Amino acid sequence: MFIPRAGTRGQAPLLIPHNRDSEETRPMDTAFFFIQLLNGLQYGLLLFLVACGLTLIFGIMGIINLAHGSFYMIGAYIAWSLASMTGNLALAILLGIPLTVLLGMLLEWLLFRYLYARDHLYQVLMTYGLILVFEELRSLVWGDDVHGVAVPALLAGSIPLTDNLSYPIYRLAISVICLVLAGGLYWLIQKTRLGMMIRAGSTNREMVQALGINIKLLYTLIFALGVALAAFAGMIAAPVSSVYPNMGAQVLIICFVVVVIGGIGSVWGALLASVLIGLTDTFGKVLLPEYAGVSTYLLMALVLLWRPEGLFKRI
Amino acid sequence: MSDYNRRDFLKSSAALAAFSGASVAGALLPVSLAQAQGVAAKIRVGLMLPYTGTYTQLGVAIENGFRLALAERGGKFAGRELEFFKVDDESDPPKAAENANKLVQRDKAEVIIGTVHSGVAMGIAKVVRESGTLWINPNAGADDVTGALCAPNIFRTSFSNWQTTHALGKVMKAKGHKTAVFITWKYAAGEQMMVGFKEGFEKEGGKLVKELYLPFPQVEFQALLTEIANIKPDAVVAFFAGGGAAKFLKDYQAAGLKGKIPLYGSGFLTDGVLDAVGDAAEGVETTLHYADGLNTKKDNAFRLAYVKAYKLQPDVYAVQGYDAGQLLAAGLEAVKGDMNNKAGLIKAMESAKIDSPRGQWTLSKSHNPVQDMYLRRVVGKENKVVNVAWKALADPARGCKA
Structure with a gap:
């Protein structure tokens, strides 16, 4: 139950045409086409925010982290509980980020560092176990209710687009934050000394260590960064997605799809893949609603046929 | 001797545990x-x-x-x-x-x-x-x-799923809605509620102009909300539950559709989520066999x-x-x-x-219970009863030969 078999459960057999109402479908006019384009971009950018942490941990440290979705959930719950305590989402996020960084460092120090040298299956087993542990802890600490987080007053409005449709400003703000973060990550990895060490560490751990760089600390930092990114995504997504049990499982699978399409460990690849998936999913739902569940996976299959290593090489 | 074997065994049990979704809990x-x-x-x-x-x-x-x-x-x-x-x-x-x-x-x-x-x-x-x-x-x-x-x-x-939406057709026709869009997850419950509604609505002369589906349990509604704005039906009928319902209600409001195209639903749309959605559900009308x-x-x-x-x-x-x-x-x-x-x-x-x-x-x-279906309206944090939408509604029990 924790890992949804996305897009397969309870679906009608795919080969049965099911278009009783297709004659009613009116063609999309230009305005709506652009709005859907915006929807796809916006969804893609949100996906990127969750997936970039996964691609860092997976690509640089070589860890298959199934618990990544749990960090997303933990972020959302932290945002909710701190926001209801302080009454301010921005403050809750500022307080929450150091907490999640600490959580990431602690987990790396206690558990994950014993996995680097091991087979992927051990990693899968442990991180799957962590999903169960986090779900149970979440249930004990925060309960099983669905919670809402208010959109900050400053961003609460909507921009009218057509006579009956408006676009929530908060969603646009998320897109901007995602773009800024993508730029920041690029700068960190490509332009800073730390980024140089990260890139070197992903290529040859022993050599970097021999050059006198504290690779253990470096890995702890990368892992904490990955956790914080996922949790941050949960925090800023909380007002639009609500906060509910098991919410991480939904994003986990699609994040793995993003990472695989984008190329494992590539931040740019993750960005491009997220946007591609956002667009595929959006237009898939509207144009071929019967096949909405498979459109993103079809995209993944096609990309893998064309470029088995993903769109971009690592880093 | 068999360190190798032991490892293999561990590996395969790990794989089994992870991929069969078996859980300790x-x-x-x-x-x-x-x-x-x-x-x-x-x-x-x-x-x-x-x-x-x-x-x-x-x-x-x-x-x-x-x-x-x-x-x-x-x-x-x-x-x-x-x-x-x-x-x-x-x-x-x-x-x-x-x-x-x-x-x-x-x-x-x-x-x-x-x-x-x-x-x-x-x-x-x-x-x-x-x-x-x-x-x-x-x-x-x-x-x-x-x-x-x-x-x-x-x-x-x-x-029965059919029961929870069947009475809506009557309710909506009485309000003068002639066309409707039904939006739900693509799985058995969603499709059965869609059928229940469609039969009730069409019997009253209404027209279900479009069925919109989302793979279960996805919650990214934006594309479909845009499609609803494009179709401009008289009313929208929805079934989602739990976290998905909370998100749908909020997104419907944020997209500016609330107040422009009236929203109806199976009662599960607004049950157990009202604390989470603020005023996004206010005024939404649903049918169910229980009410506040x-x-x-x-x-x-x-x-x-x-x-x-x-x-x-x-x-x-x-x-x-x-x-x-x-x-x-x-x-x-x-x-x-x-x-x-x-x-x-x-x-x-x-x-x-x-x-x-x-x-x-x-x-x-x-x-299956033959029961009254209530029309409820969201008022504050409650699904307040409005009236009995359908007295003693019985499921058609299709395919039952016993």
Whole structure:
């Protein structure tokens, strides 16, 4: 139950045409086409925010982290509980980020560092176990209710687009934050000394260590960064997605799809893949609603046929 | 010697654990040893409900309701005590048949109470149709349970998916809506509710112009909301539940559709999520077999007793669990607690008139409640009753040959 078999459960057999109402479908006019384009971009950018942490941990440290979705959930719950305590989402996020960084460092120090040298299956087993542990802890600490987080007053409005449709400003703000973060990550990895060490560490751990760089600390930092990114995504997504049990499982699978399409460990690849998936999913739902569940996976299959290593090489 | 083998074994068990979705939390809850000692006087009741996962609260509410019905009768049905055997079904359909079999074969349950998830209910149906074990379904709304899969030993105290949206057509026509769009998850429950609505609406002369589907359990609605704005129907009807419902209601408001295109739904759209959605659900009208503010003697007494016993507000799930207890009690009283008189028991249950907090109901031929469907409007944090949208609505029980 924790890992949804996305897009397969309870679906009608795919080969049965099911278009009783297709004659009613009116063609999309230009305005709506652009709005859907915006929807796809916006969804893609949100996906990127969750997936970039996964691609860092997976690509640089070589860890298959199934618990990544749990960090997303933990972020959302932290945002909710701190926001209801302080009454301010921005403050809750500022307080929450150091907490999640600490959580990431602690987990790396206690558990994950014993996995680097091991087979992927051990990693899968442990991180799957962590999903169960986090779900149970979440249930004990925060309960099983669905919670809402208010959109900050400053961003609460909507921009009218057509006579009956408006676009929530908060969603646009998320897109901007995602773009800024993508730029920041690029700068960190490509332009800073730390980024140089990260890139070197992903290529040859022993050599970097021999050059006198504290690779253990470096890995702890990368892992904490990955956790914080996922949790941050949960925090800023909380007002639009609500906060509910098991919410991480939904994003986990699609994040793995993003990472695989984008190329494992590539931040740019993750960005491009997220946007591609956002667009595929959006237009898939509207144009071929019967096949909405498979459109993103079809995209993944096609990309893998064309470029088995993903769109971009690592880093 | 076999370090290599040991590793291989570990690897494969790891793979198995991860990919079959087996979970430690899903292991059976401890079973009482009393069965070994043969305390014959107790009726063996199997509770197959979700005790972990998204539907945990629903499972707990159902069990609470059932136990309240028992407590009101002094802890006994027709003079016999009950012994409970619990299985956490995790709302996981692939494990459903196996879990039901544990109750039937290992625990020798004489009656099974469960469950929430329709996919799991299909698994139970398969098992009890073979074993003949009495089954009372206190939630899962799959039409088939009292349709194609109906059987003398299968009872339901909740609803069929078809029932929860059928009355909406009448309500919406009365308001002058001629066209509608239905939006839901693409899985059995969503599609059955769509059919229930479509039949009701078209019978009144309305037209369902488009069905919009989302893969279960996705919650990215933006593209479909844009499509709704493009189609401009007179009204929108939705079914989502839990976190998905909360998000849908908020997105509908944020997209500026609220107030422009009226939103209706199956009652589950607004049940249990009102605390989470702020004013996004205000004024949304839904149909269901239970509502807030019924203000009947029975409902008030039930709510008071439930709050006293569990320090929780009861919901529709608690009512359905409570009625499962009431239905079993009615049957057992008629046969003086003799579980072996199965024919008599079933006959008594079939003809029982259940005095439920939701109002009185009886069972249809296929053992699904024939019940009043209420029109409710969201006011603040409550699904306030507006009126009875359909008096004594019976499920058509398609495919039931029993």
